[in-house]
Amino acid sequence: MHxxxxxxxxxxxxxxxxxxxxxxxxxxxxxxxxxxxxxxxCQRQDGASNMxxxxxxxxxxxxxxxxxxxxxxxxxxxxxPHFIAAVDTMSEGGMVPAAGGVIICDGSGTVxxxxxxxxxxSDNDEACALAAIEAAGLRAKN
Amino acid sequence: MHxxxxxxxxxxxxxxxxxxxxxxxxxxxxxxxxxxxxxxxCQRQDGASNMxxxxxxxxxxxxxxxxxxxxxxxxxxxxxPHFIAAVDTMSEGGMVPAAGGVIICDGSGTVxxxxxxxxxxSDNDEACALAAIEAAGLRAKN
Amino acid sequence: MHxxxxxxxxxxxxxxxxxxxxxxxxxxxxxxxxxxxxxxxCQRQDGASNMxxxxxxxxxxxxxxxxxxxxxxxxxxxxxPHFIAAVDTMSEGGMVPAAGGVIICDGSGTVxxxxxxxxxxSDNDEACALAAIEAAGLRAKN
Amino acid sequence: MHxxxxxxxxxxxxxxxxxxxxxxxxxxxxxxxxxxxxxxxCQRQDGASNMxxxxxxxxxxxxxxxxxxxxxxxxxxxxxPHFIAAVDTMSEGGMVPAAGGVIICDGSGTVxxxxxxxxxxSDNDEACALAAIEAAGLRAKN
Numbered sequence: 001m002h003x004x005x006x007x008x009x010x011x012x013x014x015x016x017x018x019x020x021x022x023x024x025x026x027x028x029x030x031x032x033x034x035x036x037x038x039x040x041x042c043q044r045q046d047g048a049s050n051m052x053x054x055x056x057x058x059x060x061x062x063x064x065x066x067x068x069x070x071x072x073x074x075x076x077x078x079x080x081p082h083f084i085a086a087v088d089t090m091s092e093g094g095m096v097p098a099a100g101g102v103i104i105c106d107g108s109g110t111v112x113x114x115x116x117x118x119x120x121x122s123d124n125d126e127a128c129a130l131a132a133i134e135a136a137g138l139r140a141k142n
Numbered sequence: 143m144h145x146x147x148x149x150x151x152x153x154x155x156x157x158x159x160x161x162x163x164x165x166x167x168x169x170x171x172x173x174x175x176x177x178x179x180x181x182x183x184c185q186r187q188d189g190a191s192n193m194x195x196x197x198x199x200x201x202x203x204x205x206x207x208x209x210x211x212x213x214x215x216x217x218x219x220x221x222x223p224h225f226i227a228a229v230d231t232m233s234e235g236g237m238v239p240a241a242g243g244v245i246i247c248d249g250s251g252t253v254x255x256x257x258x259x260x261x262x263x264s265d266n267d268e269a270c271a272l273a274a275i276e277a278a279g280l281r282a283k284n
Numbered sequence: 285m286h287x288x289x290x291x292x293x294x295x296x297x298x299x300x301x302x303x304x305x306x307x308x309x310x311x312x313x314x315x316x317x318x319x320x321x322x323x324x325x326c327q328r329q330d331g332a333s334n335m336x337x338x339x340x341x342x343x344x345x346x347x348x349x350x351x352x353x354x355x356x357x358x359x360x361x362x363x364x365p366h367f368i369a370a371v372d373t374m375s376e377g378g379m380v381p382a383a384g385g386v387i388i389c390d391g392s393g394t395v396x397x398x399x400x401x402x403x404x405x406s407d408n409d410e411a412c413a414l415a416a417i418e419a420a421g422l423r424a425k426n
Numbered sequence: 427m428h429x430x431x432x433x434x435x436x437x438x439x440x441x442x443x444x445x446x447x448x449x450x451x452x453x454x455x456x457x458x459x460x461x462x463x464x465x466x467x468c469q470r471q472d473g474a475s476n477m478x479x480x481x482x483x484x485x486x487x488x489x490x491x492x493x494x495x496x497x498x499x500x501x502x503x504x505x506x507p508h509f510i511a512a513v514d515t516m517s518e519g520g521m522v523p524a525a526g527g528v529i530i531c532d533g534s535g536t537v538x539x540x541x542x543x544x545x546x547x548s549d550n551d552e553a554c555a556l557a558a559i560e561a562a563g564l565r566a567k568n
Contacts, residue, residue, distance in 0.1 A: 002286035002319075002394055005188045035286070036320020037476060039195040043183045046147045053181040067475030082503035082523050085511055090480055090520035092376040110286055191351030192321060196374055219366035226366055236374035239366050289472045323479040327467045330431045337465040 003034040004104065004113040008136055009041040012104075015135035016117055017045065019128040028119035028128065029056045035111050037061035045119070052118055058094040059101025059125075060116030065091060069141070070101030070116070071126060100125030103141035104133055111141065145176040146246065146255040150278055151183040154246075157277035158259055159185065161270040170261035170270065171198045177253050179203035187261070194260050200236040201243025201267075202258030207233055211283070212243030212258070213268060242267030245283035246275055253283065287318040288388065288397040292420055293325040296388075299419035300401055301329065303412040312403035312412065313340045319395050321345035329403070336402055342378040343385025343409075344400030349375060353425070354385030354400070355410060384409030387425035388417055395425065429460040430530065430539040434562055435467040438530075441561035442543055443471065445554040454545035454554065455482045461537050463487035471545070478544050484520040485527025485551075486542030491517055495567070496527030496542070497552060526551030529567035530559055537567065 004012070009032035020028045027045035029052035034040055037060070044052050059070040066073060066087070077084035077097040088095045099122035104113045115132060117125040133140050146154070151174035162170040169187035171194035176182055179202070186194050201212040208215060208229070219226040219239035230237045241264035246255045257274060259267040275282050288296070293316035304312040311329035313336035318324055321344070328336050343354040350357060350371070361368035361381035372379045383406035388397045399416060401409040417424045430438070435458035446454040453471035455478035460466055463486070470478050485496040492499060492513070503510035503523035514521045525548035530539045541558060543551040559566050 002396075006185055010185070034192075034320070035476075036192060036318070036322065038192045038320065039184060039186065041183075041185045042181060043148060043152070044181065050176075050178055050180045065475060065477035080524075082500070082507050082510055085507075086484070086503075086514050086520070086522050087477070087481065089514050090484055090522070091477065112286075191349060192319075193349035193371070193375065194351075197371065200370070200374055216366070219370075223366050223369075227369055230370050230373050236370070238370055238374070240364075290469060294469070318476075320476060322476045323468060323470065325467075325469045326465060327432060327436070328465065334460075334462055334464045 002112070004032060004040055006040060011136045012115055012132045013041060013043050016115065016128040016132035017043065019131040020120070023124060023127070025120040025124050028117060029053055031056040031060055031116040033057070033060045033064065033114045033116070035064065035113055037064045040113065048119055054094060055096055056100070056116035056118040058096035058116070059098065059118065060114040062091065062095030062097070063101040063103050064114050065095065069099070069103065070096060071099035073097040074099060098122040100129055102126065102129045102133065105139045105141050107139070144254065146174060146182060148182060153278045154257055154274045155183060155185050158257065158270040158274035159187065161273040162262070165266060165269070167262040167266050167270070170259060171195055173198040173202055173258040175199070175202045175206065175256045175258070177206065177255055179206045182255065190261055196236060197238055197260040198242070198258035200238035200258070201240065201260065202256035204233065204237030204239070205243040205245050206256050207237060211241070211245065212238060213241035215239045216241060240264040242271055244268065244271045244275065247281045247283050249281070254280070286396070288316060288324055290324060295420045296399055296416045297325060297327050300399065300412040300416035301327065303415040304404070307408060307411070309404040309408050309412070312401060313337055315340040315344055315400040317341070317344045317348065317398045319348060319397055321348045324397065332403055338378060339380055340384070340400035340402040342380035342400070343382065343402065344398040346375065346379035346381070347385040347387050348398050349379065353383070353387065354380060355383035357381040358383060382406040384413055386410065386413045386417065389423045389425050391423070428538065430458060430466060432466060437562045438541055438558045439467060439469050442541065442554040442558035443469065445557040446546070449550060449553070451546040451550050451554070454543060455479055457482040457486055457542040459483070459486045459490065459540045459542070461490065461539055463490045466539065474545055480520060481522055481544040482526070482542035484522035484542070485524065485544065486540040488517065488521030488523070489527040489529050490540050491521060495525070495529065496522060497525035499523045500525060524548040526555055528552065528555045528559065531565045531567050533565070538564070
């Protein structure tokens with residue numbers, strides 16, 4: 001497996017939305033990306049605002065761009081705001097420095113894509129992302 | 143109903159992909175947009191190339207931007223290439239002047255969103271878009 | 285193998301430049317990309333002009349974006365100039381509609397990256413790209 | 427000599443990667459630029475993330491743009507974030523305000539290009555850049 005296939009992408013979205021429902025979260029948007037950061041699938045729940053697909057995508061594609069989770073990028077932005085601001089300007093797809101974007105690996109540790117979640121608090125967004133990865137039998141990159 | 147809801151968006155995608163399978167088309171990518179052109183949902187089939195979500199989205203969002211189908215925009219581009227080139231540059235999300243992007247209305251004729259399909263010939267892409275709209279009990283804007 | 289590794293990328297570049305030397309071509313620039321279009325390696329020969337890495341990269345990344353060789357994209361641009369102009373505007377990395385950008389597959393037919401060559405005629409550029417792929421024991425996508 | 431030639435560029439890359447291996451660093455990406463900031467050559471090691479060529483290039487091209495090392499630009503960004511943010515926006519290729527981008531001079535002090543390194547800590551990245559310049563018999567601009 002060199003990248004997530006569409007069936008896996010749909011499974012990941014369903015699992016993330018199910019977790020959001022279980023936790024009673026606000027309307028969520030979930031994006032699934034191949035290792036190049038390109039969308040494979042996305043779903044934006046009713047009531048979620050206009051920019052949500054871009055926000056979720058920026059979390060996930062940013063994670064793939066730098067090779068770390070968007071939570072870590074958020075921490076970097078606190079420590080070195082000028083650095084992340086510059087990288088964000090450089091980033092064609094946009095980079096969202098907040099938890100909720102997680103790189104996905106297969107069993108061998110190979111990067112096969114990423115998931116981005118937005119809509120509730122960043123911590124809750126990330127909890128849904130991690131739950132989805134586990135439900136799909138995949139691994140989050142540390 | 144002022145815009146497609148997520149359930150309708152997923153139904154539209156499934157119907158478009160089903161039509162593609164029935165016709166034996168190449169891997170398809172389908173995007174569903176609200177009346178503002180923002181993605182509600184998308185799916186890119188295995189084997190579809192990197193830019194396909196953008197291409198499908200450019201067909202659909204371009205249709206909403208000008209208020210006509212992307213087929214008509216393609217015809218306009220043949221007649222007045224300078225005009226569509228300028229509008230394209232102006233377009234934030236990009237505009238793809240080829241059949242496959244169709245504005246969707248409800249029973250009263252109100253615009254509720256758009257669908258974009260790419261992957262096979264433009265004619266086949268549009269056939270899948272129209273089949274999906276019919277399957278979902280909605281109407282294509284003439 | 286999910287993408288070309290660096291050793292393969294370097295082999296591809298050396299083979300393309302060797303072909304150029306054999307044919308007595310002008311200074312060449314060769315870029316090697318992963319399936320997402322991101323550079324793995326590049327070399328620009330002495331005497332090649334400023335924009336050459338971008339040009340070679342635009343051939344290769346454009347091929348990956350649309351899933352066909354840059355030669356085919358060049359043919360599409362002749363048939364439907366408005367369409368390729370719009371796709372080019374949409375393309376973040378730029379798209380160069382001329383032969384010399386070729387998608388690379390492994391033995392199973394999985395896309396593992398792309399090569400872009402520029403500097404001589406487009407036909408000669410492509411000849412070097414194809415020779416490099418063969419020399420590296422890989423396959424050009426048809 | 428008005429700019430690095432390709433042979434020197436390859437020597438610089440090999441030396442930087444050798445230093446990284448010696449120090450046991452994470453996967454590195456090294457870019458070599460002519461005095462105009464244009465890429466002559468680059469190599470991204472296996473496991474390095476998508477944006478790494480851009481990041482290394484932003485360090486090196488930013489150094490050439492302002493005439494000081496990217497370490498100094500990082501210091502400027504701490505002191506005057508609004509200034510570097512503005513310059514960054516103005517910068518076509520992007521500017522990365524962190525150590526690892528170093529201007530390269532020949533024996534007479536003439537600028538002949540720059541090197542950018544990314545992948546480990548900024549200090550380690552810069553150590554590899556400086557080691558490469560020394561190994562190639564060139565000088566870092568103070």
